[in-house]
Amino acid sequence: MAKLNQILAVEKGVKASSQRAVADAHHTIQKHPLLSGLSRTYQPIDDEGEQLPPESTRVQVKAEEVLAEVGKALTKLFDVTATKDWTNTVAKADVVVDGTTLIEGAPVTYLLFLEKQLVELYAFIAKLPTLDPAETWTFDDNSGAWRTEPVKTTRTKKVPRNHVLAEATDKHPAQVQVFTEDIVVGYWTKTAFSGALPARRVNELLARVQKLQDAVKYAREEANSAEVEDRRVGDAVFAYLFG
Template sequence: MKLNQVIAIEKGTKSRSLQELTEAHHNLQKTTLLAGISRTYRPKDEEGEQLPPESTRVQLRAEEVIATTTESLTKLFDVVASKDWANCVAKADIVVDGTVLLAQVPATYLLFLEKQLVDIYTFIKKLPELDTSEVWTFDASTDCWATEPVQTVKTKKIPRNHVKAQATDKHPAQVEVYYEDVVVGNWRTIKYSGALPARRVNELLNRVEKLQEAVKFAREEANGQEITEQKVGAAFLNYLFH
């Protein structure tokens, strides 16, 4: 038998054993199943009323329940023992691009790595990326990415007077006020960002995907090793219920 076969049946064995143990526990609480009776009637004299005997059979025997429960638990103990004993020796290399990244990694740790890499992939996938509409260069002085400086003008609205009609002896001048945008200065703008270039994020995603694949292959290899079936449940449970 291979380790992956034991792992495949472990869950079902645990579930079935728990169900049988729970059922046995509940049945043993039903005192009526454990009780029996036998009654016969004898009248005082020969002319008295004759009544048929009464009896109730014992439907459940605690020792029999212990025996069947022990049998069920023994299977569970043996399956889990076979898996755990095998996990002590089930190991494989994590190989990426032909290079051994980690050698002889235990199967249990490979499973841990596999789960961790799922979370790490999600983390990398959500890393902020630089706005692709801008051109960015790394600025060592600020330890950030920066755009080229962009010059923009600052304007201010200056009121101007427009004489619509000159003043006369009888009427004052008709003046209309309007505003003119006048350049008063220049802005020099540089944008900074602590985000990452898309190529960097893609590079990290590629690496984590390679690791996920390598760890999965290693786990399959480790779990494919032949195991020695352990028979330890009987000794443990026979001592307990002897």
């Protein structure tokens, strides 16, 4: 008895050949001269008249025969697809990760859906923002975010100063040079906060997704190894349609 994965392997080829057969039939049936034939003979008025040979054209395409070929091609497709779909309703497998069953008796169609979703989820997690590795981060329960250690810096202010180059005399005023001096007037204490994730957390999440992806693929292969019961529906369908 065949298995579901064998049916899946041939389904694509059967579908392609069926579509090709229908397309060829449609193309052929549109060639009206091929469906036409004739037969004519010539009879002169009297025996002295010119004798002409008979003419005939054979019908090359018969619509009923084309229908029969289409029915034959589609019958195989209908049967293969029916066999696959009927088996899909009973082909199931458990999704097991590290000995724990996460999903019990998942049908093949759901496993295929899950595979696609996990690919998209992996891409989403891979793009999550991560904490700046140049900083030391600790989780702050009060803010619910990550924070750095406080860093204290000074705040300065430019204050003008006078530098006497020459003292004043009774004949000359004092020569004074004005300059500015940075004076510490206060202190900043800065703590950075971030809602990003540590790189190790992102890598851990990615590893979990990969592990589940492997488990889903294994379950799908197991489900696809289910034995199939051949379904023959095409003959009945086309006996009704073209009968």
